[in-house]
Amino acid sequence: MSLVAKGRSLHQPAGFEFLTFPSDPAWRQNEKVLHGGTDAFLFEEVACAEPLFFVFQDSLLMLPSLNTLKLPDLWQHQAVNLLREGTDVVVSAPTGAGKTFVFELLHQSRSLTGQAIYTVPTRALANDKYAEWKEARWNVGIATGDVSENTGAPVVVATLETQLERLVRGEGPALLVIDEYQMIADTSRGSHYEAAIALAPPQTRLLLLSGSVANPEDVVGWMRRLGRSAEVVQTKERPVPLEEAPWEALPQRMARHFEHFWPKFAAAVMLADLAPLLIFSPRRKEAEAIARRLAADLPAGEPLELTPEQRGVCGKELSSLLEKRVAYHHSGLSYAARAGVIEPLAKAGQLRVIAATMGLAAGINFSVRSVHVAATTFHDGKSEHKLTPDELLQMYGRAGRRGLDEKGYVVTTRQSPSLMDARAARLHRGDLLAWPIFLRVMKHAAQTEAHPFVEAERFAGRLYAKVPPLLGLEEHAPDTPEKTEAKALFGLEATEKQIFNSKGEWERRVHSPTEFLPLSQAWLADMDRIAPALSVPAFVARFAHGIGRVGKLGENRYGVEIPLGQPEDTSPGEIRPTKSLRRLLKLPRKQETLPVEEIEVLHAATLATALQANQEDLKPQELPQFLESRAKEGLVFAVFDLGEVKVPIYRDSLDCPIVQPRERSIAVKNATAVNGEKATQPSAGRQPRPGSPIHAWRSLGLIDEGGVPTRRGEIFSFFQGGEGLAVAAALEDESYPVDDLILHMANLRSGTKFDLPTSCSSERLGAVCRNTYGFINHSGYLENGLPPDYGEGAAELLGALLNPDQAEGREPPPEVAEGDLSRAYVEWLSLLRHITHAPTHPWKRWQALQEETQHVLKRHNKTLRHLFHLDLPPLTNKQRHGKTRHYLLSKP
Numbered sequence: 001m002s003l004v005a006k007g008r009s010l011h012q013p014a015g016f017e018f019l020t021f022p023s024d025p026a027w028r029q030n031e032k033v034l035h036g037g038t039d040a041f042l043f044e045e046v047a048c049a050e051p052l053f054f055v056f057q058d059s060l061l062m063l064p065s066l067n068t069l070k071l072p073d074l075w076q077h078q079a080v081n082l083l084r085e086g087t088d089v090v091v092s093a094p095t096g097a098g099k100t101f102v103f104e105l106l107h108q109s110r111s112l113t114g115q116a117i118y119t120v121p122t123r124a125l126a127n128d129k130y131a132e133w134k135e136a137r138w139n140v141g142i143a144t145g146d147v148s149e150n151t152g153a154p155v156v157v158a159t160l161e162t163q164l165e166r167l168v169r170g171e172g173p174a175l176l177v178i179d180e181y182q183m184i185a186d187t188s189r190g191s192h193y194e195a196a197i198a199l200a201p202p203q204t205r206l207l208l209l210s211g212s213v214a215n216p217e218d219v220v221g222w223m224r225r226l227g228r229s230a231e232v233v234q235t236k237e238r239p240v241p242l243e244e245a246p247w248e249a250l251p252q253r254m255a256r257h258f259e260h261f262w263p264k265f266a267a268a269v270m271l272a273d274l275a276p277l278l279i280f281s282p283r284r285k286e287a288e289a290i291a292r293r294l295a296a297d298l299p300a301g302e303p304l305e306l307t308p309e310q311r312g313v314c315g316k317e318l319s320s321l322l323e324k325r326v327a328y329h330h331s332g333l334s335y336a337a338r339a340g341v342i343e344p345l346a347k348a349g350q351l352r353v354i355a356a357t358m359g360l361a362a363g364i365n366f367s368v369r370s371v372h373v374a375a376t377t378f379h380d381g382k383s384e385h386k387l388t389p390d391e392l393l394q395m396y397g398r399a400g401r402r403g404l405d406e407k408g409y410v411v412t413t414r415q416s417p418s419l420m421d422a423r424a425a426r427l428h429r430g431d432l433l434a435w436p437i438f439l440r441v442m443k444h445a446a447q448t449e450a451h452p453f454v455e456a457e458r459f460a461g462r463l464y465a466k467v468p469p470l471l472g473l474e475e476h477a478p479d480t481p482e483k484t485e486a487k488a489l490f491g492l493e494a495t496e497k498q499i500f501n502s503k504g505e506w507e508r509r510v511h512s513p514t515e516f517l518p519l520s521q522a523w524l525a526d527m528d529r530i531a532p533a534l535s536v537p538a539f540v541a542r543f544a545h546g547i548g549r550v551g552k553l554g555e556n557r558y559g560v561e562i563p564l565g566q567p568e569d570t571s572p573g574e575i576r577p578t579k580s581l582r583r584l585l586k587l588p589r590k591q592e593t594l595p596v597e598e599i600e601v602l603h604a605a606t607l608a609t610a611l612q613a614n615q616e617d618l619k620p621q622e623l624p625q626f627l628e629s630r631a632k633e634g635l636v637f638a639v640f641d642l643g644e645v646k647v648p649i650y651r652d653s654l655d656c657p658i659v660q661p662r663e664r665s666i667a668v669k670n671a672t673a674v675n676g677e678k679a680t681q682p683s684a685g686r687q688p689r690p691g692s693p694i695h696a697w698r699s700l701g702l703i704d705e706g707g708v709p710t711r712r713g714e715i716f717s718f719f720q721g722g723e724g725l726a727v728a729a730a731l732e733d734e735s736y737p738v739d740d741l742i743l744h745m746a747n748l749r750s751g752t753k754f755d756l757p758t759s760c761s762s763e764r765l766g767a768v769c770r771n772t773y774g775f776i777n778h779s780g781y782l783e784n785g786l787p788p789d790y791g792e793g794a795a796e797l798l799g800a801l802l803n804p805d806q807a808e809g810r811e812p813p814p815e816v817a818e819g820d821l822s823r824a825y826v827e828w829l830s831l832l833r834h835i836t837h838a839p840t841h842p843w844k845r846w847q848a849l850q851e852e853t854q855h856v857l858k859r860h861n862k863t864l865r866h867l868f869h870l871d872l873p874p875l876t877n878k879q880r881h882g883k884t885r886h887y888l889l890s891k892p
Contacts, residue, residue: 072098072101072102072105073098073235075093075233075234075235076098076101076102076105077105078233079091079102079207079233080102080105080106080109082231082233083102083106083175083205083207084106084109084111086205086229087205087229087230087231088205088206088207088208088223088228088229088230088231089102089206089207089208089230089231089232089233090181090208090216090219090220090223090230090231090232090233091207091208091209091210091232091233091234092210092211092213092216092232092233092234092235093209093211093234093235094211094235094236094237094238094239094397095211095238095393095394095397095398096238096239096240096367096397096400096402097211097235097237097238097239098239099179099209099210099211100129100179100209102207102209102233103116103118103175103177103207106175106207107138107154107155112174112175113174114173114174114175115152115153115154115155115156115173115174115175116154116155116156116173116174116175116176116177117156117158117163117173117175117176117177118155118156118157118158118177118179119157119158119159119160119163119176119177119178119179119196120157120158120159120160120179120180121159121160121179121180121183121189122159123144123145123146123147123159123826124338124339124343124365125179125365126142126144126157126158126159127142127144127147127339128339128343128365129157130142130157133155133157138155139153139154139155140153140154140155140156140157141153141155141156141157142156142157142158143156143157143158143159143162143163144157144158144159144162144830145159145161145162145826145829145830145831145833145834146826146827146829146830146833148162148833156173160178160183160189160192160193160196161189161192161720163176163196164192164195164196164199164437164720165837165838165839167195167196167199167200167201168199168437168440170199170201171201172200172201172203172204173204174203174204174205175204175205175206175207176196176200176204176205176206176207177206177207177208177209178193178196178197178206178207178208178209179209179210180209180210181193181197181208181209181210181213181219182210182212182213182390182425182427184427184429184430184464185425185427185428185429185430186430187430187431187432187780188432188721188780188788190429190430190432191430191432191433191434191437191780192434192720194429194434194463194464195434195437195463197222197223197226197464198226198459198462198463198464199437202227202228206223206228206230211393211397211424212390212393212394212424212425213390213424213425213426213427214423214424214425214426214427215426215427216232216234216427217232218426218427219427219464220232222464226462238400239400239402240399240400240401240402240405240406240407240408241400241407241408242396242399242400242407242408242409242410242419243407243408243409243410243419244409244410244412244418244419244420245272245274245370245409245410245411245412246411246412246413247265247268247269247372247411247412247413248413248414250268250269250271250272250274250411251268251271251272252264252268253271254267254268254271255267255268258297259297260293260297262279262290262293262294263293263294263297263298265372265411265413266294266298266352266353267298269370269372269411270298270352270886270887273887274369274370274409274411275352275353275368275369275370275886276346276349276351276352276353276354276368276369276370276886277352277353277354277368277369277370277371277372277411278346278353278354278356278364278368278370278371278372278398278399279353279354279355279356279371279372279374280356280357280358280371280372280373280374280395281355281356281357281358281374281375282357282358282374282375282377282378282379283357283378283379284330284331284332284357284817286355286374287328287329287330287355287356287357288328288330288355290328290355291321291326291327291328291353291354291355292321294326294352294353294355295320295321295324295326298324298326298352300324301324301325301352301884301886301887302325302884303323303324303325304322304323304324304325304345304350304351304879305323305876305878305879306319306322306323306341307873307876309873310322310340310341310873312873313334313336313337313340313341313873314337314341315337318333318337322341322342322345322351324352325350325351325352325353325884325886326351326352326353326354327342327345327346327351327353327354327355328354328355328356329342329343329354329355329356329357329364330356330357330359330819331357331359331819331820331823332817332818332819332820333817333818333819334818334819334822335819335822335823335826336872336873337819338819339872340872340873341872341873342354343364343365343366344875344879344880345875345879346366346368347365347366347367348875348879348880348881348882349401349404349883349884350879350882350884352886354368357378358373358375358378358387358391358395359378364398366398367398367399367400367401367402367408368398368399368401369399369400369401369404369405369408369409370399370408370409370410370411371395371396371398371399371408371409371410371411372410372411372412372413372416373387373392373395373396373416373417374416375416376416376417387417388425389421389422389423389424389425390422390423390424390425392417392421392422393422393423393424395422396408396410396419396422410422427464429463429464429465431779432779432780433460433463433469433693434720435693435696435697435702435716435717435781436716436717436718436719436720436721436724437459437717438456438459438460438693439697439702439703439709439713439714439716439717440717441455441456441459442455442456442703442707442708442709443708443709443713443714443717445707446706446707446708446709451707452703452706452707452708453471453473453674453694453707456471456694456707457471457473470689470692471688471692471693471694472688472689472692472693472694472695473674473686473688473689473694474689493667493668493669493774493775493776494667494668494669494771494772494773494774494776495665495666495667495668495771495774496508496509496665496666496667496668497509497663497664497665498663498664498665498666499525499650499652499658499661499662499663500525500526500527500661500662500663501525501652501653501654501656501658501661502523502525502530502652502654502656502658503530503652503654504525504530506664507652507653509650509661509663510734511732511733511734511735511736512650512651512734512735513734513735514648514735515648515649515650515651515657516621516646516647516648516649517646517647517649517657518622518643518644518645518646519533519534519642519643519644519645519646519647519659520532520534520643520644521657522647522649522657522658522659523656523657523658523659524536524539524658524659524660525652525656525658525661525662526662527662532556533659534557534558534559534642534643535556535557535558536558537550537558540558540559540560540642542614542615543560543611543612543614543615543624543642544560544561544562544611544614545614546580546614547560547562547580547584547607547610547611547614548560548561548562548563548611548637548638549561549563551637551639553627553639553641557643559624559627559639559640559641559642560611560624560639560640560642561630561637561638561639561640562581562607562611562637562638562640563578563580563581563635563636563637564577564578564581564596564599564629564635564636564637564638565577565578565581565594565635565636566634566635566636567631567636568593571593573595573596573597574593574594574595574596575593575594575596575636576592576593577593577594584606584607584610585603585606596629596636599629599638600626600629600638604626604638605623607626607638607640608623608624608625608626608640609623611623611624611640611642612624612645618647618648618659618660619647619648620645620646620647621645621646621647622644622645622646623645624640624641624642624644624645625640625641625642625643625644626638626639626640627639627640627641647659669699670698670699670700670701671698671705672687672688672695672698672699673685673686673687673698673705674686674687674688674694674698674705674706674707675705675706675707694707696778697713700712700725700773700778701713702716711841711843712728712729712732714841715727715728715731715841715843715846716728718835718838718839718841719834719838720834721780721781721787721788721789722778722780722781722782722786722787722788722789723745723748723749723787723789723831725769725772725773725781725782725787726748726765726766726768726769726786726787726790727741727745727748727835727849729768729769729771729772729773730744730765730768730769731843731845731846731849732772732845733768734845736764736768738845738848738849738852739852740761740764741765741849742832742849742852742853742856743762743795743799744761744762744764744765744795745765745795745828745831745832746762746794746795746798746824746825746827746828747762747765747766747790747791747792747793747794747795748765748787748789748790748828748831749787749789749791749824749827749828749830749831750789750790750791750794750820750823750824750827750828751789751791751820751823751824752789752790752791753791753815753816753820754791754792754793754794754797754816754820754824760792760793760795760796761795761796762792762793762794762795762796763792766785766786766790766792769785769786769787770784770785770786773785791824794824794828797816797821797824798821798824798825798828801821801825829857829860832853832856832857833853833857835849835850835853836850836853836854836857838850
């Protein structure tokens with residue numbers, strides 16, 4: 001039978017076909033009635049619980065039941081059909097228009113063969129989308145660096161960076177969705193988004209989604225230059241239109257009851273029935289202050305009931321605000337409070353007012369009826385940041401709840417930005433290049449006998465730019481400004497420690513684990529002589545200082561003679577002890593003589609210990625060996641051999657064990673000349689342009705003169721930012737224990753809020769990094785010699801949190817909140833997981849690091865989720881489905 005229309009004429013849009021269903025009693029008993037025009041269709045009767053299918057120009061749409069019928073708009077239908085035909089699609093649609101529904105339609109149509117990866121900019125958005133599709137009973141996985149579950153599922157929600165490794169290898173999913181692709185312009189992560197599109201293999205279809213890009217056709221043009229078939233699908237209709245509502249025009253009849261501005265502001269919004277209200281505030285403290293003031297001054301409404309679990313993760317103060325249906329929202333909150341309580345309650349319409357920081361605008365995943373932006377600047381953690389028109393558009397996009405509001409409102413004051421200030425921005429790539437990906441491309445070129453520099457320039461030509469970014473080997477055009485070479489601060493250049501070797505030359509000191517050898521095998525290397533240590537009287541004399549003297553034991557071999565005393569003529573075998581021996585053995589004054597045999601048997605160890613203590617800076621192990629008592633020059637001496645005394649040695653490049661090698665530190669400036677190639681013309685010894693990427697790679701020791709990545713460059717290329725430089729430098733110091741390094745890596749992504757006033761062991765990582773590269777700046781990779789997000793002391797603060805018994809003196813600074821600690825912890829685990837999944841390398845130090853990170857992750861994944869409440873408390877049925885009017889119950 002066929003679906004039929006009853007009671008009115010049915011306008012059948014182009015591309016819509018009725019589908020004949022098999023004979024089924026459930027269908028025979030119910031003739032379904034279709035209503036509507038070209039934009040939507042509704043079923044008047046719902047009786048069959050079986051899945052329902054539609055055909056839209058061969059695009060099969062499956063709906064789980066008639067109760068959840070949701071038909072696509074024509075632009076969504078168009079996007080699905082293009083994807084099914086093998087065309088990449090760039091969707092440009094306002095917030096709330098249904099960009100994600102394009103992917104959902106494609107997935108439900110069962111026309112996609114292979115895996116689909118849906119990438120979002122933040123972990124919070126990934127968690128939210130994962131929970132939504134899991135609740136819809138999809139077979140879905142998640143990969144966000146810190147979390148990796150069911151990654152073989154047909155659909156995986158991910159942060160984009162987790163997918164770069166497979167794209168670099170030339171692999172890709174059947175469909176790669178890049179939500180919020182305007183991130184290409186982001187100063188820190190834009191290069192990752194750009195590279196992902198440039199690296200996507202031809203068999204991977206791309207779906208790019210955004211509502212704040214003014215020139216999507218330029219992006220399509222770029223994709224076509226890459227050899228891809230791509231189209232723009234665009235709509236400018238916002239399902240819930242935005243309207244500006246000047247605060248001064250709203251009802252002000254309760255303003256006289258309030259002393260402070262924000263209660264007056266919120267009361268007017270609520271009297272106009274424009275709540276829930278979202279206020280974007282420039283800083284954490286202001287957001288919290290606004291929420292506290294509103295909760296204290298606004299008349300009570302219907303109280304919100306919280307569960308004990310919700311109270312536990314939110315704490316007493318925030319819980320009291322939530323009970324009054326007011327909240328603040330910023331990154332200092334714990335993940336559970338932010339994503340597990342505040343955001344779900346806001347989505348369910350249970351909160352009157354939320355005050356949120358501006359920096360979280362892109363990561364907030366809930367909508368309200370009205371939005372107010374309190375300022376045009378905010379601090380982004382490093383500097384003052386001015387809101388751009390497209391950022392305002394993102395914020396205003398939170399206004400208007402589809403299905404609940406006919407309009408969304410932007411509430412303005414005379415000082416705040418207006419709706420006219422928000423608009424989509426033309427998308428331009430940032431200045432940052434993805435150095436690690438370039439090095440991976442160059443490594444692959446070297447392995448396939450291609451020229452690394454040629455392949456690097458070819459890859460640069462695939463980036464989102466009308467003119468490819470310059471790498472440094474091109475001829476300098478007269479009208480192109482010369483970049484300034486990155487220079488270290490005066491006196492703080494990269495340094496290299498050198499030792500004077502057994503050949504009489506200075507060589508680079510290699511950091512290696514401490515090795516102990518007997519002095520009989522050790523050598524001295526100095527400007528004056530290079531010889532076995534025990535053949536140099538001046539060296540042996542260091543042990544004898546204050547106790548004895550150097551004595552010859554044989555040809556070219558010396559030991560120590562300790563004077564014991566004068567022989568006693570009347571008592572053979574006894575001596576009159578010297579003053580120094582009396583003090584050493586603590587002999588009583590009345591004891592005038594002492595048998596030599598007693599000294600040899602009972603006190604030889606005491607004398608040997610005194611010799612050993614004379615050279616504490618050598619940290620000698622084993623005691624000098626007593627040989628004999630020897631009479632000469634009118635005295636009796638105890639003779640000691642130092643041959644078995646073990647001391648720390650350094651093996652030079654000739655494998656000679658040197659004791660206390662002579663050292664020096666020199667400023668290092670790596671050679672930057674290259675053997676480049678331009679077309680067919682090789683250019684040996686050519687200098688890359690100062691300030692260019694190739695010049696930077698050479699000066700940092702990441703590539704050799706032929707463009708082949710060095711070992712340091714290969715390790716760096718396994719990462720996505722400056723943390724790879726720090727890890728590579730630490731691994732080169734072979735005396736740096738791997739387990740210590742893993743703990744210290746918590747500093748790498750924690751941010752600049754962390755800075756303990758006391759010294760801490762994790763300072764070693766920063767010191768190694770700065771010694772290797774100097775106090776130098778390379779935008780996006782090093783700031784004063786450290787990765788941009790380096791936070792000194794984060795490792796100690798996390799260690800104190802995970803081991804409370806060792807927490808004394810490790811209290812976090814006042815500006816570090818629980819959310820900052822949890823983010824640092826999650827970033828640390830994400831970095832460890834990244835290392836475990838990074839490529840293998842023959843370097844044993846890298847292999848040891850990968851093995852140890854796996855062990856650490858197992859321990860933390862099993863036992864530490866409770867520390868940060870990573871298991872979110874669920875909403876109650878009343879919180880999820882209760883309908884609350886945000887009216888003012890009474891006057892204050």
